[in-house]
Amino acid sequence: MAINIRNFHSGDARALTDIFYTSIHQVARQYYSQAEINQWAPLPIDYPLWQTKFQQMLPYVAELANQLVGFMTLTDDGLIGLAYSHPGHQKKGIATALYRHLETQSRRLGLKTLTVNASYLAKPFFAKQGFVVSRKNEISRNGEILINWSMEKHLL
Structure with a gap:
């Protein structure tokens, strides 16, 4: 089945939030511990907040069989802010298809460098795409320390 990558539509926000x-x-x-996860993605879900976030970030969205299965965001300065695929569809090329589309768009925009703050989960994926670690980060959220890595890739 082909993965379709497209731009965000306002009606996508709830499904992307759930992903x-x-x-x-x-x-x-x-x-990550349950306490760390609860700080990263606190419950209950604030859908109106995420609707606003997605309208500002305008993610690239992945569809498989007319179902939303993943998304990635890119800022004007080349930061990949969010990169997620649905757990039921991981290891099926969703993130790779999204990343390839994002990199193509980055080159069209004339970006020279892409950056990401990658979690334990995302770090191997971005390394496979040619990103290198520039530093390890410790982010404090309400007493919990979340670890991620700043990574970058220079586009030729």
Whole structure:
């Protein structure tokens, strides 16, 4: 089945929010404690807040069989802010298809460098795409320390 990558539509926000929360609460457990996960993706879900965030970030969205299965965001200065795929569709090329589309768009925009703050989960994926670690980060959220890595890739 072909993965379709497209621009965000306002009606996508709830499904993308669910992908974000489901991914963190199900998949991140192998690397993060429940307390850390609760700080990263607190419950209950604030859907209106995420609607606003997605309208500002305008993610690239992945569809498989007319179902939303992942998304990535890119800022004007080349930061990949969010990169998530649905747990039920991981290891199926969703993130790779999204990333390839994002990199193509980055080159069209004339960006020279892409950056990302990658979690334990995302770090191997971005390394495979040619990103290198520039530093390890410790982010404090309400007494919990979340670890991620700043990574970058220079586009030729």
